[in-house]
Structure formats: C-alpha cells, structure tokens
Amino acid sequence: MTHLFIMLPVVAAMLATTASAQQKSTEAPHYVGxxxxxxxxxxxxxxxxxxxxxxxxxxxxxxTVLGDFDDAETTLDGARVRLSTEGGAYMVSITRPDGTEARYPxxxxxxxxxxxxxxxxxxxGRLQSFDLAWDTRGQRWYDLYPDQDLNPGDGLHWTGPYKNWNGRCAECHATGFRKNYDPRTRRYASSQAEMGVGCEACHGPGSRHVDWAERNRETPVAPPEHYGFTMDFATAGTEALIQQCAGCHSRREPLGDGNPLPGTAFSDAYRLVLLRPGLYHADGQILDEVYVYGSFLQSKMYARGVGCMNCHEPHSATLRAPDNTLCTQCHSPAGNPDFPTLPKRLYDDPAHHFHETxxxxxxxxSCHMIERTYMGVDGRRDHSFRIPRPDLDRVTGAPDACTDCHADRSPDWAAAEIAKRHPRSAARPHYGVTLARGRADPQAARTALLxxxxxxxxxxxxxxxxxxxxxxxADRPAADRAATMLDDPDPLVRAAAIGVQKAAGQQDRVQRVLPRLNDPAKMVRIQAAKALLGVPIAHMPERMAASMRRAMSEWQRSLVARADFPETHMVIGGTALTMRxxxxxxxxxxxxxxxxxxxExxxxxxxxxxxxxKxxxxxxxxxDQALAANPGSDVLTRMRDSIGR
Known part of the structure; x- marks a missing residue:
C-alpha cells in the first residue's frame, strides 16, 4: 500500500485531523441510542x-433470525453448505469441492x-455478506447470484471486496457508523453508535436534545437551536428532507468515511451516479439496482415540490395509504392545496386508465411505476413516475409499462393503443430520445445533447x-457552450460541466474551472481539483493556490476514505500517471x-x-499472472502473444 502514501502525502496530516475531529466530537452532540x-x-x-x-x-x-438453521443443507458456488445451531450460535459450514471446510458463526x-x-x-473486523439468502415469503434458502459459479479469490465471490459489509453496506444499515479501514494493515476497526437505522440516523446525535428535555422537566428551559438536533425536520424544508433520505436511498459514491452528520447536504457527502449505461435504460428508467433518488429527480412530482414524506410515513417506513388511495390524495377532482398546479381531474377511473376497476x-x-426485481425476490418500483411511452421503443430500446403486463404484445401495438386514446401523446418530446442517440454516437448527437x-x-x-x-x-466549441453551465444552480450540472472543460485550451480551462474550487458543494470542488490536476500551483496567485490546496485535500481525503475499494486504486493509478x-x-x-x-x-x-x-x-x-486469474481474456491473451513480435 506504499503507493497510497506516495500519492497522498497529506495522509498523516489527515489522520491527525480525523483524530482531532473525533476528540472534538466528544464536546459536540453525541449519540444516545x-x-x-x-x-x-x-x-x-x-x-x-x-x-x-x-x-x-x-x-x-x-x-431476529428467520432462516432455517435446523441442520439445513444446500449448495453455493459448487460448495455444500450446512446451516445449523451450536451452543446458541448460528453456524454456517462450507465444504468446498476440494474437501476443505470453513465454519463461521x-x-x-x-x-x-x-x-x-x-x-x-x-x-x-471484516464482515462479508453471505451469498446464500433466506426468502422470507417463499421460506427457502436461495443463491443471490445463481448464474455465477465463483471460487474464493474471485473479486465477486462472497468473500471478495464487492460483498464487503464494512465498506459497501453498513453505513446505510447503521447509526453513527465509521468504517475505519486502515490501508496499511488492510484491516477494519469499524464502529457504530447503534446497529440498525435508529432515530439519530435521521435526526442526528441526541445528547443535547435529551439534556434539554431533562432540564425542562423541572424548570422551563428554552430549547437549543433545532431542539438540539443537527437535522430539524420541522424547519428543514422539502429539499433538505429528500436529501436526508437520499443519503441511503441512492446509487452514489461516498466522499467520507461512514455516516455524514444528519443534515449534511447530499452534494457535500456524496456524488450521485448519473443515468449511465448498465445502471439506467437510455430514457432514464431503472435497469440495475439504483434505488430511488436518481429516478425521483427525473419526476415531475419532484419538480413540483413533492417529497418522500408525502407518500411514506418515516417512522414505520410504510406507505401513508394503500394502493390508489395514496395517489388520489393529490390526483383527484378535489386536488391538494399543497400542490396548486396539479389539474383537478378524476384519475382513478376507467376513463383514465382503460382497465377494469x-x-x-x-x-x-402498474403504469407509472414499473417494477423490477433485484436480489432474486425484492421488487422495487421506478420513482420517476413517467407516462408510458412505447412509441419511443424504436429509438431508446427501453421497456414500457404496457408490454410489462401485456408480454405477448409488441411496443408498436401498445403505442397504437395509446394513440387511439391520446392522439397527441407521441408528439410530446422526451429527453430519452436525445440520451439514447448520445449513447449510440455522442459526437453526432453533441449539439442535441448540449x-x-x-x-x-x-x-x-x-x-x-x-x-x-x-x-x-468533447471539442473546444462544446467546452465553450458548457462553460455557461459552470454557474448552474444544480451542483450535478456544475460538476458535469467541469468534465467537458477538458476539451478547452489550458488557459480557458484553468480560468473557467478555478472559481469552482470555492463552490458551495464539496462534490463540485473535488471535480474542479481533478480537472486542474497538474496545473502548477506555483504559478497561481496565493488565494487561488490556497483554494486549490483545500479542494485537492478534500479529494485526497475522499480517496483515503475509499481505500478498500479496487476502483479507488484505479483512480489513484491514473492520477499517478498524470503526475508522472x-x-x-x-x-x-x-x-x-x-x-x-x-x-482486466x-x-x-x-x-x-x-x-x-522493465x-x-x-x-x-x-x-502470465493476469491470465492465470483471467484465463479467457482475449485482451490479455493478445497482449501476451504480441510480446517479442
């Protein structure tokens, strides 16, 4: 791991800063459970x-254990698995094809x-998510990845980095979690204030609130700001509430170690994954397991100020009403005064949905939130709340809600049926067309994309x-057009506009990106630091050089926080090459x-x-090492065959 400290000379200082912050945190509000x-x-x-x-x-x-541990037996990756109890412990015994056995409580x-x-x-200290899961409805053990047959040492095996609980999962299943990975020893010393998503996971550490409440029992005492919490749900506003939920309900890249303090802006804690191939369909519909936030941001409901808690009760984590009743709290002839732009119409009626009541x-x-199944049995719905557009199939190749149910019919059939009822529906423009063409040929679609x-x-x-x-x-004209978006109100747009500036001339790139080193969003500041990597700080005015050092330090800290991810080391390697x-x-x-x-x-x-x-x-x-791990790789085989030619 020497490379990490060669690349990041401020690590020692950062570790000292972290220790100092932890020491100060004892003076700040702390978790009480x-x-x-x-x-x-x-x-x-x-x-x-x-x-x-x-x-x-x-x-x-x-x-808490729902699975069958009564000497149940099954298989996983060619190994025999026995699930039992022993002295009060729940045991997993794995016998591999070569006869070796491993036993874990x-x-x-x-x-x-x-x-x-x-x-x-x-x-x-290292916790791994076992790939054998218990189906609570079907009452059976099942393999989460039945199409894979993996051996220990494979990155995707349940013992590998992508199934690591400390780094990949725990922060959204715990309160006050800290990963505490040491890249020197490659060990975890993770901790949490509470297992599970407790009260303080959303409201923030509760010690000041409890102290105020205790003092208020005898003598009236004015409440501290936000009643002592770092996140005040009563005054935060809809956008802040959505971002609080989004910290876990999103596909994102964390910028820190473990849970950010509740109330932290999303763009100061994470970088949201965009609508990329493999994760989303070309029109933005869900494909891979992307959770909710990236979909919800696409919706008209989000644009009109609807928040998570309009539909979800936050404490029970259940819907506020069953079935269509949830939707008709707004989508009805009575409407909803909280959302005055919504047309007051009868929606829950065959005249609208054209199906039997x-x-x-x-x-x-069924029509506005298509469902996809992840982890074998977990159905999750698309929160972009889109109108079905089977007429776009020929361009986007994305699925539609109609043929989701009418699987024996074609998108053309569905488009024709919708056209009979809504003749002008196909004339509505949709961003999915431009994104699909951009995926196919970003150069040809560049003007439309811009x-x-x-x-x-x-x-x-x-x-x-x-x-x-x-x-x-990107080319220079594209960079020029994107430069106008560097001041956009949305941090996602600002960060993406920085990426396009790589096609600008160095002087233009530096002049345009430098102000973003002081952007209010950490995500954008880090993106600016990346874009300016290699620019000589010595040639900058001191004020700008100081901003560059601060943003670069934030980027470095984010890399250290993800030092247990293989993909982080790919970034570090590329950065090191840039720095020669x-x-x-x-x-x-x-x-x-x-x-x-x-x-590969x-x-x-x-x-x-x-x-x-060498x-x-x-x-x-x-x-030879590479091919031993990847015997079927055409790329590596061609490289090996080309040596000496």
Whole structure:
C-alpha cells in the first residue's frame, strides 16, 4: 500500500485531523441510542419498532433470525453448505469441492423482508455478506447470484471486496457508523453508535436534545437551536428532507468515511451516479439496482415540490395509504392545496386508465411505476413516475409499462393503443430520445445533447447526464457552450460541466474551472481539483493556490476514505500517471488486482507500465499472472502473444 502514501502525502496530516475531529466530537452532540427517545416519543417509537429501518441490521437471536438453521443443507458456488445451531450460535459450514471446510458463526443479520442476509466475519473486523439468502415469503434458502459459479479469490465471490459489509453496506444499515479501514494493515476497526437505522440516523446525535428535555422537566428551559438536533425536520424544508433520505436511498459514491452528520447536504457527502449505461435504460428508467433518488429527480412530482414524506410515513417506513388511495390524495377532482398546479381531474377511473376497476392494470403504479426485481425476490418500483411511452421503443430500446403486463404484445401495438386514446401523446418530446442517440454516437448527437443540457426546464440529473455524454467526444466549441453551465444552480450540472472543460485550451480551462474550487458543494470542488490536476500551483496567485490546496485535500481525503475499494486504486493509478509518478501508479494497479484479480483494465495498465520500464521478460511475467486469474481474456491473451513480435 506504499503507493497510497506516495500519492497522498497529506495522509498523516489527515489522520491527525480525523483524530482531532473525533476528540472534538466528544464536546459536540453525541449519540444516545433510540431507547432514550421512547419515553417521550412513544408513538413514533412504537411505529419504528419492527420497521425495516429498525431491523436493517441486528444481532442474531431467535427473535431476529428467520432462516432455517435446523441442520439445513444446500449448495453455493459448487460448495455444500450446512446451516445449523451450536451452543446458541448460528453456524454456517462450507465444504468446498476440494474437501476443505470453513465454519463461521453468524456475526449479525441484515434486513427482514422480503429477504434476509447473514454476515460472516472472515477475519477480525471484516464482515462479508453471505451469498446464500433466506426468502422470507417463499421460506427457502436461495443463491443471490445463481448464474455465477465463483471460487474464493474471485473479486465477486462472497468473500471478495464487492460483498464487503464494512465498506459497501453498513453505513446505510447503521447509526453513527465509521468504517475505519486502515490501508496499511488492510484491516477494519469499524464502529457504530447503534446497529440498525435508529432515530439519530435521521435526526442526528441526541445528547443535547435529551439534556434539554431533562432540564425542562423541572424548570422551563428554552430549547437549543433545532431542539438540539443537527437535522430539524420541522424547519428543514422539502429539499433538505429528500436529501436526508437520499443519503441511503441512492446509487452514489461516498466522499467520507461512514455516516455524514444528519443534515449534511447530499452534494457535500456524496456524488450521485448519473443515468449511465448498465445502471439506467437510455430514457432514464431503472435497469440495475439504483434505488430511488436518481429516478425521483427525473419526476415531475419532484419538480413540483413533492417529497418522500408525502407518500411514506418515516417512522414505520410504510406507505401513508394503500394502493390508489395514496395517489388520489393529490390526483383527484378535489386536488391538494399543497400542490396548486396539479389539474383537478378524476384519475382513478376507467376513463383514465382503460382497465377494469380493481384489476392490476387499474393500479396507478402498474403504469407509472414499473417494477423490477433485484436480489432474486425484492421488487422495487421506478420513482420517476413517467407516462408510458412505447412509441419511443424504436429509438431508446427501453421497456414500457404496457408490454410489462401485456408480454405477448409488441411496443408498436401498445403505442397504437395509446394513440387511439391520446392522439397527441407521441408528439410530446422526451429527453430519452436525445440520451439514447448520445449513447449510440455522442459526437453526432453533441449539439442535441448540449441543447438538452442547457434546457433548465429539464431535470438536473438528465442535463448532467447529457454533459457526461458530451464529455466522451468533447471539442473546444462544446467546452465553450458548457462553460455557461459552470454557474448552474444544480451542483450535478456544475460538476458535469467541469468534465467537458477538458476539451478547452489550458488557459480557458484553468480560468473557467478555478472559481469552482470555492463552490458551495464539496462534490463540485473535488471535480474542479481533478480537472486542474497538474496545473502548477506555483504559478497561481496565493488565494487561488490556497483554494486549490483545500479542494485537492478534500479529494485526497475522499480517496483515503475509499481505500478498500479496487476502483479507488484505479483512480489513484491514473492520477499517478498524470503526475508522472510511476512507482505510485504501479502500486495502485497492483493493489487493485490484489483486491480484484479479475480487473482486466488494471492488469493492462500494469503490463504497459512494466513494458515501458522493465522490458519484455518482466511484462510476460505480469501477463502470465493476469491470465492465470483471467484465463479467457482475449485482451490479455493478445497482449501476451504480441510480446517479442
């Protein structure tokens, strides 16, 4: 791991800063646990008890373990698995095809419905999510990834980095979580104030609130600001409330270690993943497991000020009303005074949905919230609340709600049926057309993408995605147009506009991006630091140089916080090459393949650097290692065959 400290010379200072911050945190509000809230907030506490939040992460006990541990046997990745109890502990015994056996006590339990996972401690402090899960409805054990047959050492095996609980999952299943990964020892010393998503996971540390409440029992005492919480739900406003939920209900890249303090702006804690191939369909519909926020940002409901809690009760984590009743609290002839722009019409009627009342097709969610199943049994709905557009199939290739149910019919049939009822529906423009064309050929679609990015009437996540596509084939005129978006109100757009500036001349790039080093959003400041990597600080005025150092330090800290991710070392390796630091680049790519031996792009970079520094013999040795881990790789085979030609 030497490369990490070659690349990041401020690590020691950062560790000292972190220790100092932790010391100061003892003087700041601290966590007191959900049990401290129950006496005064009995109704909310009763709703929370037994909720998906409360049971997001628990210790194993007869009350929490739902799976069959009565000497049940099954298979996983070709290994025989026995699930049993022993001295009160829940045990997982794995006998591999070669006869070797591993036995683990269940460390803890993740989730409660519709599936439950079990966490195993494979070395002190390192928790891994076992790929054998319990289907709570079907009452069966099942393989989460039945199409894979993986061996230990594969990055995707349940013992690998992508199934690590500390780094990939825990922060959204705990309160006050700190990952505490030490890149020197490659060990975790993780901690949490409370297992499960407790009261303070959303409201913030409660010590000041409890102190005020205790003093107020005898003598009236004025409440502290926000009643002592870092997040005041009564005054925060809809956008802040959405961002509080989005911290976990989103596909994003964390910028820090563990839970940010509740009330922290999303763009100061995370970088949202855009509508990229493999994650979203070209029109922005859900594809991979992207959770909710990226979808909801696309919706007209979000644009009109609807928030999570208009539909979801936060303490029980349940819907506020069943079925269509949830929707008709607003979408009805009576309307809703909180959303005055909404037309007052009868929607829950065959004249609108064209299906028999009470049938699945008459459910609002069937047409406006398509469902996709993840983790084998977990159905999740798209929160972009879109109108079905089967007429766009020929351009976007994306699914539509009509043929989701009418699987024996074609999108053309569905488009024709909608046209009969809504003749003008196909004339409505949709950003999915431009994004689809941008995916196919970003250069040919560049003008349309820039037009979309500049359209402030479109969702920010869509505009930022358009800019990301432009970045793939950007030229100077594109950089000039994108420069106007560097001051956009949406941090997603500002960050994406920075990416396009790589196509500008160096002087223009520096002049345009420098002000963003002081952007109010950390995500944007980090993006600016990346864009200015390699610019000589010595040639900057001191005020700008200081801003550059601060933003660069934020970026470095975010990398250190993700030092247990193979993808982080790919970034460090690329950065090291930009800085012409070959030893750091070699160290980074080697760490990436140590964590994930199937990461072909890291092996390719190792081979190229070795060829440039040590010659053919050493390069062959690297590629032999690479092919041992990736025997079917055409890329690595061609590289190996080309040596010596």
């Amino acid at each position: 959900s049990a401290s809230c129950a006496a005064c907030h009995a109704t909310e506490s009763a709703a929370w008890e037994g909720s998906d939040h409360a049971l997001a992460w628990t210790e194993p006990s007869p009350d 269940v460390h803890s339990v993740a989730g409660v419905r519709p599936l439950q996972q079990y966490l195993l401690e494979t070395e002190p 009470g049938s699945p097709g008459a459910q609002c969610k 037009d979309l990015a500049g359209d402030t009437g479109q969702p920010g996540v869509v505009r930022a995605t358009a800019l990301w596509l432009v970045e793939q084939r 630091n070959t030893p750091a680049a070699l160290g980074a790519f080697r760490e990436a393949v140590r964590m994930d031996p199937q990461r 792009e890291a092996w390719v970079m190792l081979a190229r650097i070795t060829a440039a520094t 010659g053919g013999e050493a390069t062959r040795a690297v590629l």
